[in-house]
Amino acid sequence: xxxxxxxxxxxxxxxxxxxxxxxxxxxxxxxxxxxxxxxxxxxxxxxxxxxxxxxxxxxxxxxxxxxxxxxxxxxxxxxxxxxxxxxxxxxxxxxxxxxxxxxxxxxxxxxxxxxxxxxxxxxxxxxxxxxxxxxxxxxxxxxxxxxxxxxxxxxxxxxxxxxxxxxxxxxxxxxxxxxxxxxxxxxxxxxxxxxxxxxxxxxxxxxxxxxxxxxxxxxxxxxxxxxxxxxxxxxxxxxxxxxxxxxxxxxxxxxxxxxxxxxxxxxxxxxxxxxxxxxxxxxxxxxxxxxxxxxxxxxxxxxxxxxxxxxxxxxxxxxxxxxx
Amino acid sequence: xxxxxxxxxxxxxxxxxxxxxxxxxxxxxxxxxxxxxxxxxxxxxxxxxxxxxxxxxxxxxxxxxxxxxxxxxxxxxxxxxxxxxxxxxxxxxxxxxxxxxxxxxxxxxxxxxxxxxxxxxxxxxxxxxxxxxxxxxxxxxxxxxxxxxxxxxxxxxxxxxxxxxxxxxxxxxxxxxxxxxxxxxxxxxxxxxxxxxxxxxxxxxxxxxxxxxxxxxxxxxxxxxxxxxxxxxxxxxxxxxxxxxxxxxxxxxxxxxxxxxxxxxxxxxxxxxxxxxxxxxxxxxxxxxxxxxxxxxxxxxxxxxxxxxxxxxxxxxxxxxxxxxxxxxxxxxxxxxxxxxxxxxxxxxxxxxxxxxxxxxxxxxxxxxxxxxxxxxxxxxxxxxxxxxxxxxxxxxxxxxxxxxxxxxxxxxxxxxxxxxxxxxxxxxxxxxxxxxxxxxxxxxxxxxxxxxxxxxxxxxxxxxxxxxxxxxxxxxxxxxxxxxxxxxxxxxxxxxxxxxxxxxxxxxxxxxxxxxxxxxxxxxxxxxxxxxxxxxxxxxxxxxxxxxxxxxxxxxxxxxxxx
Numbered sequence: 001x002x003x004x005x006x007x008x009x010x011x012x013x014x015x016x017x018x019x020x021x022x023x024x025x026x027x028x029x030x031x032x033x034x035x036x037x038x039x040x041x042x043x044x045x046x047x048x049x050x051x052x053x054x055x056x057x058x059x060x061x062x063x064x065x066x067x068x069x070x071x072x073x074x075x076x077x078x079x080x081x082x083x084x085x086x087x088x089x090x091x092x093x094x095x096x097x098x099x100x101x102x103x104x105x106x107x108x109x110x111x112x113x114x115x116x117x118x119x120x121x122x123x124x125x126x127x128x129x130x131x132x133x134x135x136x137x138x139x140x141x142x143x144x145x146x147x148x149x150x151x152x153x154x155x156x157x158x159x160x161x162x163x164x165x166x167x168x169x170x171x172x173x174x175x176x177x178x179x180x181x182x183x184x185x186x187x188x189x190x191x192x193x194x195x196x197x198x199x200x201x202x203x204x205x206x207x208x209x210x211x212x213x214x215x216x217x218x219x220x221x222x223x224x225x226x227x228x229x230x231x232x233x234x235x236x237x238x239x240x241x242x243x244x245x246x247x248x249x250x251x252x253x254x255x256x257x258x259x260x261x262x263x264x265x266x267x268x269x270x271x272x273x274x275x276x277x278x279x280x281x282x283x284x285x286x287x288x289x290x291x292x293x294x295x296x297x298x299x300x301x302x303x304x305x306x307x308x309x310x311x312x313x314x315x316x317x318x319x320x321x322x323x324x
Numbered sequence: 325x326x327x328x329x330x331x332x333x334x335x336x337x338x339x340x341x342x343x344x345x346x347x348x349x350x351x352x353x354x355x356x357x358x359x360x361x362x363x364x365x366x367x368x369x370x371x372x373x374x375x376x377x378x379x380x381x382x383x384x385x386x387x388x389x390x391x392x393x394x395x396x397x398x399x400x401x402x403x404x405x406x407x408x409x410x411x412x413x414x415x416x417x418x419x420x421x422x423x424x425x426x427x428x429x430x431x432x433x434x435x436x437x438x439x440x441x442x443x444x445x446x447x448x449x450x451x452x453x454x455x456x457x458x459x460x461x462x463x464x465x466x467x468x469x470x471x472x473x474x475x476x477x478x479x480x481x482x483x484x485x486x487x488x489x490x491x492x493x494x495x496x497x498x499x500x501x502x503x504x505x506x507x508x509x510x511x512x513x514x515x516x517x518x519x520x521x522x523x524x525x526x527x528x529x530x531x532x533x534x535x536x537x538x539x540x541x542x543x544x545x546x547x548x549x550x551x552x553x554x555x556x557x558x559x560x561x562x563x564x565x566x567x568x569x570x571x572x573x574x575x576x577x578x579x580x581x582x583x584x585x586x587x588x589x590x591x592x593x594x595x596x597x598x599x600x601x602x603x604x605x606x607x608x609x610x611x612x613x614x615x616x617x618x619x620x621x622x623x624x625x626x627x628x629x630x631x632x633x634x635x636x637x638x639x640x641x642x643x644x645x646x647x648x649x650x651x652x653x654x655x656x657x658x659x660x661x662x663x664x665x666x667x668x669x670x671x672x673x674x675x676x677x678x679x680x681x682x683x684x685x686x687x688x689x690x691x692x693x694x695x696x697x698x699x700x701x702x703x704x705x706x707x708x709x710x711x712x713x714x715x716x717x718x719x720x721x722x723x724x725x726x727x728x729x730x731x732x733x734x735x736x737x738x739x740x741x742x743x744x745x746x747x748x749x750x751x752x753x754x755x756x757x758x759x760x761x762x763x764x765x766x767x768x769x770x771x772x773x774x775x776x777x778x779x780x781x782x783x784x785x786x787x788x789x790x791x792x793x794x795x796x797x798x799x800x801x802x803x804x805x806x807x808x809x810x811x812x813x814x815x816x817x818x819x820x821x822x823x824x825x826x827x828x829x830x831x832x833x834x835x836x837x838x839x840x841x842x843x844x845x846x847x848x849x850x851x852x853x854x855x856x857x858x859x860x861x862x863x864x865x866x867x868x869x870x871x872x873x874x875x876x877x878x879x880x881x882x883x884x885x886x887x888x
Contacts, residue, residue: 031755031756032755032756032759032760033753033755033756033758033759034755034758034759034763034764034765036764036765037758037765038399040473040475041399041474041475041476043401043475043476043479044475044765045762045765045766045767045803045804046475046479046793046803046804047473047475047478047479048482048800049766049768049799051473051475051478051479052764052765052766054473055473055475058529083529083530086391086399087389087391087392087397087399087551088391088392088396088397088529088530089391089392089397089530089532089551094551097551097552098551098552153582156582156586157586160586160590161586161589161590164590167590167592168583168586168587168589168590168592169578169579169583169586169587169592170553170576170577170578170592171553172553174383174550174553174554174556174574174575174576175548175554175556175572175574268579269579269580270579270582271579271583272577272578272579272580272583274550274551274552274553274577278552278579279552281579282388282389285725285754285755286755287755
């Protein structure tokens with residue numbers, strides 16, 4: 001029974017991945033706009049029709065959509081993501097250069113928002129209905145509605161320009177040849193503002209989930225039983241309530257892990273951070289088809305993997321999910 | 325040209341900048357060359373400050389990644405081409421007046437029929453890997469760009485029939501037909517590439533920075549490229565015109581203009597290789613240590629309509645629209661005065677080829693009278709005229725990522741409402757707009773719009789003959805005639821302009837074509853925005869403003885006596 005379920009689950013993922021790959025291939029081509037300007041360079045309009053055709057042919061754009069699709073699948077199967085129209089470089093290289101930076105931002109922000117969100121959520125639930133809870137709830141809801149670019153620009157103008165505490169953008173001081181601790185500090189000081197922006201915007205989600213999960217557990221019969229048994233209030237909160245509330249929070253966090261990559265597009269632009277988000281943004285403007293496909297694929301895989309993670313984690317946290 | 329903060333030195337000339345807002349303001353295409361401009365009245369062309377000792381290092385902000393910056397990989401016309409040319413040289417080099425001057429070529433002669441260019445090369449030039457530069461490299465460059473399509477340089481050289489090496493320092497270039505623009509469009513635009521490097525490169529578009537393709541004769545050598553982050557150039561101390569005035573040039577990439585402005589304020593960079601928007605100028609100029617240099621540019625903001633479609637095929641309608649547009653109001657309201665009012669003949673008033681007899685008028689009453697005479701009246705009293713029984717209501721496209729163009733569209737709508745034409749402003753994504761106005765970048769494929777705000781980068785004005793590309797009906801000549809304009813007289817003039825070798829006669833023909841454009845209104849020329857360049861004068865003040873190309877050029881980093 002179990003292996004059967006597992007294999008059908010695997011099949012599901014493979015199917016979703018295939019559909020996503022197909023969509024990733026189709027979407028760029030369905031958008032109006034033409035990558036010819038990127039392929040041929042800026043003065044594309046001044047080329048003769050023959051020269052234009054030659055440029056398009058070199059990129060395989062003269063072939064039928066089915067041909068292009070099968071060629072894409074073939075390349076993908078052999079791990080080849082292709083060449084960027086804009087940068088004329090292998091896309092694998094371009095993604096590998098940027099992935100660590102996005103990991104750094106998204107990872108730090110996720111960690112930060114998980115710790116702060118869970119702690120505040122638990123605190124709020126514990127103090128439910130009291131002024132501290134209501135204030136926190138209000139602040140979180142307000143925070144949740146802030147646009148990320150606005151918050152980011154505010155941080156740049158205040159902390160970087162006015163106070164000069166942090167650099168205004170970038171991931172590392174260019175051409176600085178720093179080493180060791182200095183290098184780490186330099187990278188850290190560049191990351192503070194973007195991580196803070198990303199974190200502040202994702203804390204409310206975690207907080208609200210945690211608070212709600214705690215509140216629903218607090219109403220359960222076994223909590224009353226625990227209290228009746230004489231378990232201390234602190235014991236109830238940590239050993240019984242928080243533990244049970246963590247299951248939905250873990251799911252939310254796992255899913256966020258995948259989405260975190262997409263969430264960096266705006267923040268990476270505001271802080272001129274050299275991550276995947278900026279790559280996708282640049283690829284869309286100008287219609288760099290191969291880069292669009294490849295970055296979409298990375299996001300797709302990230303979301304699928306985080307779903308898988310949630311699927312695997314959930315039964316470990318919540319024994320009830322193992323039963324069936 | 326004004327300077328926003330008075331530090332002594334540096335008198336900027338009224339030179340046009342070749343910049344950003346390129347095709348459809350989409351930041352592509354770029355300065356092909358510069359105009360031989362005698363423009364700016366009493367303004368000195370040469371910076372009056374002399375950078376004495378070389379500056380150790382200068383950091384400048386730029387927008388976007390330009391890949392590995394060799395002739396086949398650089399991305400945009402600005403600043404990509406400009407940065408490319410820090411590493412490479414062309415046979416001619418524009419001086420600050422925008423006139424091509426001897427550079428790798430010590431001189432050239434043109435045959436009487438305009439077909440043959442005999443070019444003599446400077447002796448003793450070496451590639452920055454130590455190999456001597458010779459006439460073979462020149463011939464190789466032409467052959468290579470012709471054999472391996474690189475849109476800009478292949479197009480520049482498309483009229484070359486053959487190149488022969490006469491001596492180690494002499495080549496003869498033969499054209500298929502006379503082309504008076506050849507020195508501007510090709511000799512001063514195409515980077516000469518080393519034969520000993522490129523002869524073994526078979527897929528030039530995939531040449532990466534690791535391969536030694538970035539060998540040039542230029543004043544700088546690219547030593548470090550970090551994708552999406554920075555470039556580091558070091559001076560070529562043995563440059564044939566003399567060692568550069570800045571020893572190390574670090575370019576820091578930002579995602580947008582706001583990034584550069586913030587970095588200038590924090591001091592992370594000392595110059596911005598991008599024009600800043602009008603509303604930022606006052607604020608930045610007030611910041612301590614920052615100067616903003618302003619100058620007119622040749623970039624254009626235009627109102628286009630599809631002249632093949634009714635009612636834009638009617639001359640009265642086009643003329644009425646032109647008369648209804650208050651260009652001065654647009655310059656004041658949208659550009660806060662930092663721009664030049666558009667001339668209805670399209671050409672910038674500071675171009676040496678400007679026909680001063682072409683007037684631009686705003687006259688709403690006359691516009692209304694023209695439409696009345698044409699029988700386009702408002703019969704149902706809703707304030708909108710009718711044409712063939714339908715209200716004269718049209719979609720006016722503007723790119724969603726360009727607030728200035730959106731604002732121009734809004735103002736156009738208000739101005740056209742005064743003559744009973746209803747323009748419905750539609751904001752759409754930039755690439756989508758380009759594809760509707762200029763499908764597949766091929767005017768022979770027609771067009772799918774009614775009205776649109778659009779514009780061209782500076783190079784389109786830099787070579788005066790390019791006006792033919794906007795109005796000629798043969799797509800091979802009128803390659804950017806996105807209005808679909810067709811006029812026998814315009815075609816005749818265009819044909820003559822392209823081959824006329826006599827400068828006086830050519831200027832006269834250009835003037836006639838401008839007058840025709842003003843009268844026939846294939847489009848409405850709205851305005852030419854100023855360039856606004858911010859820099860820290862304490863860090864470096866040796867900028868050379870090339871007419872048509874701005875400050876991002878190799879002259880800016882050469883000692884004054886090394887400049888042409």
